[in-house]
Amino acid sequence: MKYILSPSILAADFKKLGEEMCQTAENGAEYLHFDVMDGMFVPSISFGMPVLASIHGATQQVMDVHLMVQEPIRYIEAFKEAGADLVTVHLEACEDVSATIEKIKECNMKVGLSICPDTPAEAVEPYLGELDMVLVMSVHPGFGGQKFIPESLEKIRQIRQMITKRELDVDIQVDGGIYQTNVREVLEAGANVIVAGSAVFKGDPGDNTRRFMEILKSYE
Numbered sequence: 195m196k197y198i199l200s201p202s203i204l205a206a207d208f209k210k211l212g213e214e215m216c217q218t219a220e221n222g223a224e225y226l227h228f229d230v231m232d233g234m235f236v237p238s239i240s241f242g243m244p245v246l247a248s249i250h251g252a253t254q255q256v257m258d259v260h261l262m263v264q265e266p267i268r269y270i271e272a273f274k275e276a277g278a279d280l281v282t283v284h285l286e287a288c289e290d291v292s293a294t295i296e297k298i299k300e301c302n303m304k305v306g307l308s309i310c311p312d313t314p315a316e317a318v319e320p321y322l323g324e325l326d327m328v329l330v331m332s333v334h335p336g337f338g339g340q341k342f343i344p345e346s347l348e349k350i351r352q353i354r355q356m357i358t359k360r361e362l363d364v365d366i367q368v369d370g371g372i373y374q375t376n377v378r379e380v381l382e383a384g385a386n387v388i389v390a391g392s393a394v395f396k397g398d399p400g401d402n403t404r405r406f407m408e409i410l411k412s413y414e
């Protein structure tokens with residue numbers, strides 16, 4: 195299995211975003227996590243298409259867009275145009291989950307489906323065959339810098355079991371409160387795509403990425 199780090203730029207210093215992104219890329223982070231918040235599905239507002247359009251050409255990293263947006267189907271084409279490669283929507287935010295997944299595929303992007311901490315693992319099962327990735331939120335979405343919810347580990351195990359049983363090739367991404375101190379538990383539960391915001395961008399993003407990658411590579 196391939197293990198990937200996706201640094202969340204929500205925690206970056208926006209005065210020097212380009213430089214910090216490159217430091218993560220040079221040290222092995224293949225994805226870049228882009229948290230879009232609409233002030234409706236989650237209480238906070240972050241950034242959207244114009245920011246993605248401005249940064250996506252500055253790095254070779256996969257633009258991993260996490261839409262914390264009510265009815266995200268409305269914005270799929272716009273995020274494609276802005277440079278998204280992988281779009282993840284929240285199951286809880288979609289009136290028609292299958293139509294939203296289909297729309298992302300029609301736009302030739304990879305598709306992820308996310309569940310909040312209060313949503314059970316079984317909720318993703320009907321859609322697994324259509325997905326490239328499941329995103330298990332290990333904090334309540336809306337803010338960076340929160341504490342990892344330990345019950346997420348069991349949910350990761352359950353979803354990895356479902357994927358293995360059906361012999362599917364689906365990544366499991368985990369997002370929220372992940373540091374070098376707890377990432378091993380997340381990997382051992384069955385995740386292979388790790389989002390880290392504060393743990394990468396607070397301090398030296400290059401060094402932090404390199405240390406995360408040493409741990410991730412030891413599982414390959």
Ligand SMILES: O=C(CO)[C@@H](O)[C@H](O)COP(=O)(O)O
Pocket residue numbers: 202204205227229260262333334335336337338339340369370371372389390391392393
């Ligand atoms: O989607 C979210 C929060 O809603 C995340 O992507 C956070 O941005 C991760 O930040 P840390 O918990 O790693 O600081």
Ligand SMILES: [Fe+2]
Pocket residue numbers: 202227228229260369389
């Ligand atoms: Fe996120």
